[in-house]
């Protein structure tokens with residue numbers, strides 16, 4: 001393990017590409033290990049975006065019409081594991097843009113994953129996936145809509161939702177919630193230079209009112225276990 005001095009850690013955490021730099025220079029595991037042991041137990045309770053939604057029923061039932069989420073939950077149920085990317089960009093991303101409480105999602109992942117050591121789970125779920133630490137672990141929230149999931153996987157072609165649509169009954173919940181997330185957290189995220197362009201784009205949407213309405217429907221369905 002490479003231990004970093006406080007000064008060096010501060011420098012690299014302020015760097016615009018700190019995550020990428022650290023992966024290359026000291027390794028991701030070492031970064032996560034150092035972060036966990038330097039932040040202390042209170043780190044698990046951080047909730048910078050004030051996300052208060054309880055864990056939606058689909059996380060326990062495994063039943064959802066979202067094809068990407070359904071497949072990832074099936075993997076978790078079968079193997080107690082799924083790769084880092086679906087963890088982050090499907091399950092974590094859903095938690096982030098739906099405003100699920102970070103500690104609730106971390107506890108669920110800790111119960112379900114065979115590799116769920118606390119020093120791994122706390123930084124990766126609270127910090128990287130849910131942005132609960134407000135930018136200590138990651139330099140931006142890893143929020144994405146259906147376009148990203150469609151680009152990185154083949155889930156969307158067999159899904160009932162349209163990854164390109166953000167309003168209407170067929171709109172991909174990820175796409176709707178992505179734009180709603182940027183809108184909801186506009187004031188908090190607009191000064192983040194890695195998010196500024198996306199936040200600015202959200203202010204130019206001509207259908208933002210419809211997005212907000214559809215987002216309320218999606219979140220309501222999510223809470224009721226009807227999504």
Ligand code: SF4
Pocket residue numbers: 066067068069145146147149150155156157159160161162163172173174175
């Ligand atoms: S369309 Fe949306 S919900 Fe369906 S698989 Fe793609 S990203 Fe997931």
